[in-house]
Amino acid sequence: MRTCQVCGNTIFNERYYSHNEDGSVNRDFCSDCYRNGHFTSEITGAAHSDERFASALNSVSRRYH
Numbered sequence: 916m917r918t919c920q921v922c923g924n925t926i927f928n929e930r931y932y933s934h935n936e937d938g939s940v941n942r943d944f945c946s947d948c949y950r951n952g953h954f955t956s957e958i959t960g961a962a963h964s965d966e967r968f969a970s971a972l973n974s975v976s977r978r979y980h
């Protein structure tokens with residue numbers, strides 16, 4: 916059981932984990948926040964000033980790019 920690093924929701928079920936672009940499971944985020952290697956806010960173009968989101972984005976950038 917993990918907590919989404921963006922929205923803070925607890926992820927109870929494997930199916931709610933997000934996925935990376937290559938299809939592997941990303942247990943840092945839920946499927947609402949992160950999908951196919953992209954944050955959903957990036958996909959929708961929503962502005963994100965949330966501090967937690969920014970730090971989560973940084974940690975992903977460090978790890979996956």
Ligand SMILES: [Zn+2]
Nearest residue numbers: 919922945948
């Ligand atoms: Zn989330």
